[in-house]
Amino acid sequence: MSDQNCFISYASEDLHIAQTLYRRLREFGLRPWMDKPPRPYHMEGLKPGELWEDRLRDVISSAKYFIPLFSKTSVQKTGYVQSEFRQALSRLAQIPAGNIFVIPVRIEECRIPSARIDGISFAQYQYYDCWHANFFDLTTYLADLEGKPATHGPRIKTDVYTAAEFLGALRPNVEIVVRNGFSLTGVDIPDNQYVFLREVFDGEEIVIQGIDNTSISGVGEPEISVSPRYATTLNFERSDGIAISGLSLGHRPDIGECLGAVLNFSDCTAIQVKDCRLFGCGTYGFELSGCNIVSIEDCDVFECSYGFFTCENVTALSLSSVEFYDSLCFDVVTAKNSSITFDGCTITNNRSRADHCKIFNTYRTNLQFSETAVDIGGFDGLGLSPGLKGVHVTRDGARWKIADETLFSSHQRKPIPSPRQREEKSDEVLIFVIDESYDRIDEYVNWDDYADEWAATDAASKIFLSRIKSEFDAEFDEANIGPGADLPAFVTVIASNVVPLIPWLMAVFFSGKPIVDNIEAWRTILSKVKPFFRRTVVLNRNGAAVLAMDAVFEDMGGMPKKVILHGYKPDYRYDDAQLVAPTEIEDPVPTLNLSMVKHVFHIEADGVSFVVAVDGSKAAVKRV
Structure with missing residues (x-):
């Protein structure tokens, strides 16, 4: 199928489902085509300046398979999707008997159109039911047709x-x-x-x-x-x-x-x-x-x-x-x-755990x-614009009681954490800015303006977050980097869309293979990280590697021609024992443990070995 296409035909309302099928076909080694494919394949569909009618006609005429997605919307809709259907039926009349061209797919319960062109209709052909966008059976079948059978056995x-x-x-x-x-x-x-x-x-x-x-x-x-x-x-x-x-x-x-x-x-x-x-x-x-x-x-x-x-x-x-009920909530959704x-x-029948909590935080x-029925009794409103249709709002409040020591137990009075701790991926550098308001609340808010400690803490934290967003012109998410006792922080990311070489550098560096090209890209990443050092910052393995490499460059007085990582270890940050060069490359630590570690690297540059310890935004280097 190197020069053939699976043409995916769909109604615009079903775009996300069609894009899901596109991804699945690509994963199976097939070559689908649709006008608006998902990222990162978005430039493989209709391109700017193309005549879309001509392009669609050309692709349908050359496609090996035509896959129409039938839904309650697509079977009743007029316009482009029906034009694609007609072109496919016209082409089908020219396909030799026994050859598979059209593979109808129902993505929800609906009736496949029986309209005929040249005596042929989609309703004549056996279809697949792919409810909830589960295209496993369909993609397996297509892969088998193309001589790429799946490795799994029968269900x-x-x-x-x-x-x-x-x-x-x-x-x-x-x-x-x-x-x-x-x-x-x-x-x-x-x-x-x-x-x-x-x-x-x-x-x-x-x-x-x-x-x-x-x-x-x-x-x-x-x-x-x-x-x-x-x-x-x-x-x-x-x-x-x-x-x-x-x-x-x-x-x-x-x-x-x-x-x-x-x-x-x-x-x-x-x-x-x-x-x-x-x-x-x-x-x-x-x-x-x-x-x-x-x-x-x-x-x-x-x-x-x-x-x-x-x-x-x-x-x-x-x-x-x-139904959602009988719960203690900050923001419900x-x-x-x-x-x-x-x-x-x-x-x-839910209870708010603090002031200013809403039903929806979006x-x-x-x-x-x-x-849909929503009771906002005890909460600071619905959290959405007024006049929404389809939702009935009441103010009855919770009809159940919980002891105050449960509602306000110490480990629950802390600010709400992120829905899931952000862990550093191989193609990004995470920067954790410590929430400086955590132990300096009175510098940010007036205690008398708030009902309890949690509300004051939350308000101070929001003010600090607003300041760093403005200061760095960046988006931040909440994070907790302190095991046992919370150490709240805000995390932002420098990804490959900012520095395209991040995935390649990190993959090669932490594989222990030598790097001889694009070494100057480490300094490019550092230029994106360094502005955050105006605040108290903690880094995980990728960010620490950037500081470690810069420390090596500074020690050498310039850029080496070849670097290689021999070992990496997250060490206990309060251990002042003499640094020992690690001999293995270990995994990064979970976000929750970051406040407790310093990052130790064993790096060779142009034949010279270095041990570098990175603690926060500081790096200490010595030759070994």
């Missing part, structure tokens, strides 16, 4: 009764039926490439990564729980086509004692959670980051200690018949750069409502 069904059986069964293309409840705390991880443990402050949490077309259903609503206070019950990362139903999921300590969410999805697509009970005492019922097409249906979410859910950079989150629909949902987020 299997397996019953599980224990935590060990559950973790062992997790893999792509499997249907898992949970027959009995269990706890995931303290379970030995089986030999499974899709499951691993991640350390949290008071234990470990399970992370499920890279599974596709996997369903997890319960019989009799079995309960899956965890008990570490900081652990999320189930984490899914970089997974597509995940369906969870008929389960009760949550934490087992008393309400108000957990700082982990119930469900977390990161960089996932085509997610469905249905007929489930998500209970705290965790922070949120669910957290979403970088996800596309998520459906939460017929679920109860209750006894959470921070709010209903958080989402960031999420396309097409749909909540239908979801926190959303950034997302699109969300509520249909037949209720948010009632930034660049599109919200749509239908037959």
